[in-house]
Amino acid sequence: MNEDSIASMIDVDPKTIFRTISPVIAELGAFSAALILYDTVYRLAQQEGAFQLAEKLSGYFPLFAEVVEGDLSPTEAELIIERRLEPVIEELRAFSSVVVVGIESVILDSLSRKLPGVQIYIISHFSTIDEERVLANFPSNVQLIGVREIMGLGGTRSVLLSYVFCQTQDDSFVYPVTFRAIGPDVRSSYSQIVGLNILTDYNRYLGDMAPLYSTSQFFTNQFRIV
Amino acid sequence: MIAAILIIVMIATLIIQALIPSRKMLVIFSGATVSITIAAILGNQSITSIYNGVPWDVLVILLGLGIFSSLFARSRLFSSLAVWCSRASQGKYLLVLIMFSSIMFILSCTLNNLTALLLVLPVLLSILKALGATQGFIALCFSLLIVACNLGGAATPIGDFPAILLMGTGSISFLRYLVLAFPMCVLIFGILVALAVVYYRKKERVDASVLERSLALASMEKLYRNFTIDKTILYPGIGVFCLTFALWIIANRIGLSPGVICFLGVGLLMVIKNEEAEDIIRHEIDFESILFLTALFFMVSCMANSGVLDLIAGLMFEHFTDTKMLVCVLMICCGISTAIFSAGPSMATMLPIAQQIISKGNVPGDIVYVGLALSVCAGSSFLLTAATAGPLAQSIVEKSGLITREERKAKFDFMTFLPFGIFAYVIIQIWGLIFVLVRI
Numbered sequence: 001m002n003e004d005s006i007a008s009m010i011d012v013d014p015k016t017i018f019r020t021i022s023p024v025i026a027e028l029g030a031f032s033a034a035l036i037l038y039d040t041v042y043r044l045a046q047q048e049g050a051f052q053l054a055e056k057l058s059g060y061f062p063l064f065a066e067v068v069e070g071d072l073s074p075t076e077a078e079l080i081i082e083r084r085l086e087p088v089i090e091e092l093r094a095f096s097s098v099v100v101v102g103i104e105s106v107i108l109d110s111l112s113r114k115l116p117g118v119q120i121y122i123i124s125h126f127s128t129i130d131e132e133r134v135l136a137n138f139p140s141n142v143q144l145i146g147v148r149e150i151m152g153l154g155g156t157r158s159v160l161l162s163y164v165f166c167q168t169q170d171d172s173f174v175y176p177v178t179f180r181a182i183g184p185d186v187r188s189s190y191s192q193i194v195g196l197n198i199l200t201d202y203n204r205y206l207g208d209m210a211p212l213y214s215t216s217q218f219f220t221n222q223f224r225i226v
Numbered sequence: 227m228i229a230a231i232l233i234i235v236m237i238a239t240l241i242i243q244a245l246i247p248s249r250k251m252l253v254i255f256s257g258a259t260v261s262i263t264i265a266a267i268l269g270n271q272s273i274t275s276i277y278n279g280v281p282w283d284v285l286v287i288l289l290g291l292g293i294f295s296s297l298f299a300r301s302r303l304f305s306s307l308a309v310w311c312s313r314a315s316q317g318k319y320l321l322v323l324i325m326f327s328s329i330m331f332i333l334s335c336t337l338n339n340l341t342a343l344l345l346v347l348p349v350l351l352s353i354l355k356a357l358g359a360t361q362g363f364i365a366l367c368f369s370l371l372i373v374a375c376n377l378g379g380a381a382t383p384i385g386d387f388p389a390i391l392l393m394g395t396g397s398i399s400f401l402r403y404l405v406l407a408f409p410m411c412v413l414i415f416g417i418l419v420a421l422a423v424v425y426y427r428k429k430e431r432v433d434a435s436v437l438e439r440s441l442a443l444a445s446m447e448k449l450y451r452n453f454t455i456d457k458t459i460l461y462p463g464i465g466v467f468c469l470t471f472a473l474w475i476i477a478n479r480i481g482l483s484p485g486v487i488c489f490l491g492v493g494l495l496m497v498i499k500n501e502e503a504e505d506i507i508r509h510e511i512d513f514e515s516i517l518f519l520t521a522l523f524f525m526v527s528c529m530a531n532s533g534v535l536d537l538i539a540g541l542m543f544e545h546f547t548d549t550k551m552l553v554c555v556l557m558i559c560c561g562i563s564t565a566i567f568s569a570g571p572s573m574a575t576m577l578p579i580a581q582q583i584i585s586k587g588n589v590p591g592d593i594v595y596v597g598l599a600l601s602v603c604a605g606s607s608f609l610l611t612a613a614t615a616g617p618l619a620q621s622i623v624e625k626s627g628l629i630t631r632e633e634r635k636a637k638f639d640f641m642t643f644l645p646f647g648i649f650a651y652v653i654i655q656i657w658g659l660i661f662v663l664v665r666i
Contacts, residue, residue, distance in 0.1 A: 012435050019629065020356045020438055024445045032448070040444045044437060053437075105448070128627070130348060136302070137452040 009045040010052045017053070018060040025061070026126035027134050029104035030175075030209070031165070031198050031226070034067040035074040042073070062204040066166060070199060070226075074106070077226060081106055084225050088196065089114050091221065092159060097121060099145075099153050099190075101162040101181040102174075103134070107196060107225065112142050121145045121153060125175035147180055154189025162219075164195040165209060166202035170216055173202075173209040182218045195219035198226050228269040229534035235260050236525050236575070240567045244611075251518060258521035265528035279527025283485030284387075284394030285516055290488035291384055292516075294467055295338035296506040297499065301460035302453065304333065304342055308349035309450045317357055317439030320426060323367050324419060326350050327374040331415050334378025335385050335408075336467070339615050340512075343375065347619065351626045352449065356442035357434045358631040363426070368619055368638045369646035370422050373607045374415060375615045377654070380603035381411035383474070383484075387519070388573040388602040393474075393484050397577070398595045400474040400484060406596040411603075414657050418650060432631065459499060466495040515614075519570055526574045535575075539582030549587040550666055553594055554659055556580060557601040561655050564605025565612045573602050593665040600658030608651040610643040 017037075024033040041050045047068075054065035072080075085107065092098055092111075098118055100108065102125035112120055120142045124134070131144050145153070150160075162181060165173040180186075187193055195215070212218065239257030243250040265271040298304070311329050315321035326346065333342040350371075354364065379386025383393040383403040392398045434442065470491030474484055482490075496503040529535055546552040556579065564572040580598055584591040610616035620638055628636035 009437060012437055015633075016358050016435075016438060016631070017441065019358055020441050020445065023352060023355060024448065028448055036444050036448055037441065040441045041437065044440060105451075109452075130352075133348070133449060133453075136305075137450070 003048075006045045006049045006052065010041075010049050010056070012056075014056045014060055017057060021061065026124075027103065027105075027129050029102065029106070029125070029163075030061075030063050031067070031163070032103075032105045034061070034064040035072070035077050035106065037061075037064055038067050038072070039074045047071070058204055059207075062206050062208070063165065063199075065204055066199055066202055066206075069203065072226065078106060078110075081225055082110055084223065085110055085114075088194070088223050088225075091192075091194070092118060092161075095159045095191075096157040097153060097159075099123065099150060099158060099160050099181075101125070101147075101150075101160065101178045104163055104196075104198070105137070107163075108138065108142075112138050116141055119143070121149075123147050123150065123177060123181060125177050147177055150181055150186055151189060154186070156191050158190055159192040159194060160186065160190040161194045161196065164197045164212070164215060164219070164222065165206060166199045167197055167215060168201045170214050172197075172212050172215045173206040174212045176210045179210050179212075187218070192220045193218065195222040197222055197224045200224075228264065229529070229532045229537065231264055231268075232261055232525075232529045232532055233534055235264065236529060239525065240571050244567055251514065254518055254521040254525075258524040261525045261528040265532060269528070269532055271528065271531045275531055276524060276527045279530055280520065280523040281391065281395045283483055284391050284523075285520060286485040287384065287390050287394050287488045288387070288516055288519070289511065290492040291390075292338055292511050293492050293495070293503065293506055294463065295341040296510045297459060297463050297495065297502060298337060299341050299345055300502060300506075301456045301463060303455055303460055304345035305349055305450075306453060306455050307333070308346045309446065309453060312349060312353040312446045313443065315353070317353070317434060317442045319357070319359065319363055319430070319433055320423060322350070322353060322357070323363075323370060323422060323426065326367070327370045327415075327419060327422075330371050331374040331378040331381075331411075334375045335382045336471075338512075339375040339379055339386070340618055343371075343615055343618055343622070347622045348626075349446075349450075351622070351628055353442060353446060354636075355626075355628055356445050357438060358629075359636075360430060360432050361630045361632060361634065361636060362430050363432070364623075364628065364630060364636045365638060365642045366422060366426060366430070366646070368623060369643050369650070370418065372610070372613070372615050372619055372643070373418060373646070373650045373654075376603045376606040376613055377411045377415045377418075379606075380599050381408045383407075386603075387570050388599045391573055391577060392595050392599065395577070396483070397581070398592045399478050401478075402592050403596060403599075404475075406592060407599060410596070410600065410657065410661055414600075414654055417657075418653060421649075421653075459502060462498045463495065466491050466498065469494075515570075519574075522571055522574055526578070529575075530578045535578040536582055539579045539586065542579070542583065543586060549583075549589050550663060552583060552587060553589060553597065553662055553666065556583060556594075557597050557658060557662065558655065560598050561601040561605040561608070561651065561658075564602045565608035565651070568612055568614075569602045569606050572605065573598070589666055593662055597658050597662035600654060600661065604651045604654035604658060607654060608647050610640045610647065616643065 050068045054068040099121045101123045162178045243253040311325040383389045383400045473487045560576045606613035623638040
């Protein structure tokens with residue numbers, strides 16, 4: 001594929017691409033959506049095209065550029081996630097319920113399948129999602145809840161889990177809803193607050209997420225997933 | 227005099243319920259109460275004769291088909307079909323248009339089109355969101371979908387209320403209706419799709435880029451990644467439905483009424499899938515429309531017993547000596563009244579008049595009945611408010627927050643639909659008239 005054909009393939013309005021990927025970010029998660037976008041662009045315009053699109057989209061979807069720079073295909077990502085989730089699953093097996101703040105389908109698909117005896121509650125990171133469709137993709141031990149219900153689900157047999165994006169030293173980015181979910185009141189009612197680290201370091205400020213300073217203070221355990 | 231009062235009550239009720247849809251149940255029940263009181267006290271009609279005028283079989287069939295539709299919906303059949311359509315369309319607008327309207331036509335042939343719309347539209351909206359469709363395409367696509375629902379409903383005797391009424395009242399046999407109406411509806415649907423394609427090619431032409439299309443398809447694939455059909459519900463459902471369908475075909479030979487067959491089918495299904503059936507009956511059955519139609523049938527029964535409908539038929543005979551012309555006038559009146567009052571009231575009122583015309587004019591009843599069903603279909607496609615599918619589609623599009631390629635909120639309302647509606651009405655009505663004129 002020559003440069004011209006790559007350029008013509010990528011010659012799209014970033015707004016239209018962001019519009020197309022937005023429902024996926026909402027229902028599958030930002031990282032999972034970035035993997036899908038990367039895979040699609042890679043198949044059409046290879047690595048060069050993905051780099052060009054990442055630059056175009058950096059104002060709308062900066063996490064995509066971070067994924068492209070990590071050069072991680074969805075298949076590779078799934079293999080890595082599968083392997084690195086094992087200790088997390090072992091840790092979670094001891095609990096009766098897990099409250100997950102935010103959706104990342106590449107992680108939750110595996111987690112829900114491997115923890116059939118654990119009730120998993122998901123708090124969406126996006127306000128408007130097709131709840132029926134989201135739930136139809138998960139086994140019956142998964143339930144969607146609102147952030148207001150988080151306190152009532154606490155207890156010694158409950159664990160809170162969320163995603164930590166692009167951590168650099170002790171600073172990172174989280175879904176804005178995670179901020180509410182890891183507040184001091186909530187932290188006191190859960191026996192563990194687990195952070196799943198997705199990507200390390202960043203070259204672009206993830207403007208669509210919330211910065212979290214002193215990350216380690218908020219989580220009792222952190223696992224590097226990707 | 228009594229007959230005139232009953233007509234006035236009926237027309238006033240229909241107009242008020244059309245003007246205040248939020249109070250339509252109150253209006254129709256008030257109308258029924260007034261009609262029954264007038265008929266019983268002033269017209270000396272017995273309550274039993276009014277009850278006997280209600281086609282209970284029709285209500286049973288509507289109830290039974292509602293249960294079947296809900297059960298199929300639970301099996302995720304509709305959504306899976308819609309996802310398959312998105313995949314097969316390859317993200318091309320034209321294929322999206324053809325495939326989704328075809329799937330709506332097929333589903334509406336046998337199942338409740340509201341349930342089908344409720345489950346197919348979210349998938350269609352997702353693919354349109356991902357592809358970034360233009361306002362023109364959105365209007366064309368949803369309009370064609372509504373018309374496909376109406377045509378599918380008219381294609382079989384169990385597709386929609388007018389056809390169910392014809393079969394339930396014994397006006398026409400299941401098989402005869404199917405043989406006459408199905409090919410006509412397929413033909414008209416084919417013509418409308420072809421015209422929509424020509425219109426799209428001339429007016430729209432915009433298509434999503436390769437990257438957008440590939441991304442839209444990949445997104446759909448992931449959004450529905452573990453979406454599977456529940457075979458434990460689907461297989462027994464299909465089995466019982468096919469059995470019921472077969473019994474309807476041979477209903478005349480085995481001497482069972484369509485209502486009884488429906489009872490048998492639904493009963494069997496409830497025994498097999500008792501847990502789901504219990505839940506469906508408690509929470510999902512649309513009792514509102516069944517009650518609405520019951521009240522309407524009471525009013526029509528009062529009018530029929532008073533002899534006013536015979537009188538109207540007699541007057542029509544006086545004005546139109548040519549029977550063919552008379553049938554055509556009846557069909558056009560039926561189409562227009564459907565556009566204003568919707569299919570239920572229109573067909574329930576026109577059917578007794580049609581029966582009189584058929585018996586006095588010595589014309590083949592089955593042809594006239596199918597002609598009437600096509601006219602009702604034309605009327606339902608005229609205005610967005612004429613059929614329940616229209617307002618439902620409008621509200622789903624509004625709530626979806628669909629944004630057009632022009633970066634505006636997508637619009638699908640009365641005025642957006644009107645040009646397509648007029649066009650569809652004319653096409654369906656003309657073909658209905660041709661069908662009747664050629665066959666009589």
